[in-house]
Amino acid sequence: MQTSTRYCPTLRKTLSPTHAIRLTAAAVAVMTMLTLPAYSQEDGGGREQSHASDVCSNRTLSGDYAFRIDGTVFAPALALVRGVAMTNFDGHGGLTQMDYATVNGRPLSADWRPATGTYAVNTDCTGTAEINGASAPPLRLRLVVTRQGKEIYTLVEGNASGSVGVKRE
Secondary structure, three states: OOOOOEEEOOOOEEEOHHHHHHHHHHHHHHHOOOOOOOOEEEOOOOOEEEOOOOOOOHHHOEEEEEEEEEEEEOOOOOEEEEEEEEEEEEOOOEEEEEEEEEEOOEEOOOOOEEEEEEEEEOOOOEEEEEEEEOOOOOEEEEEEEEHHHOEEEEEEOOOEEEEEEEEOO
16 A cells, blocks of 8 residues: 655645644644634723623524634644634534635645534633534634624634634624
């Protein structure tokens, strides 16, 4: 059986198929990052202020959110990740997503990639999500929901990538 390798000019090294798959999986995870909308309100200085009376739940996230994904993946090798995603939250803890990402400027796929997953929003508007793509290991995210569910911030567990999602109106 013949294995192929791929040279990565940014890393100045050759990646084995296993490392390329791991790097791709990490990049996919970054692209799929989710966040949960926290109920907040701006104070007079333009800063967001949460209120004890504001309570979040899975219902806080409902509808389509456009995400911008940016970050760095450290393993198996340092790589810059960029992407976009459209994620639909069903308001009951389920999600579907389409994403398109690049690693060091190279597309991970020729077209949009579908994914499904689950999410859980805590009463304090923090939460978690897991995204499952067809060709990658599950991506685990930490979320914060803000602006009464209109915006979500995410961070992928285990690497330095995240995303910001804004609800489509």
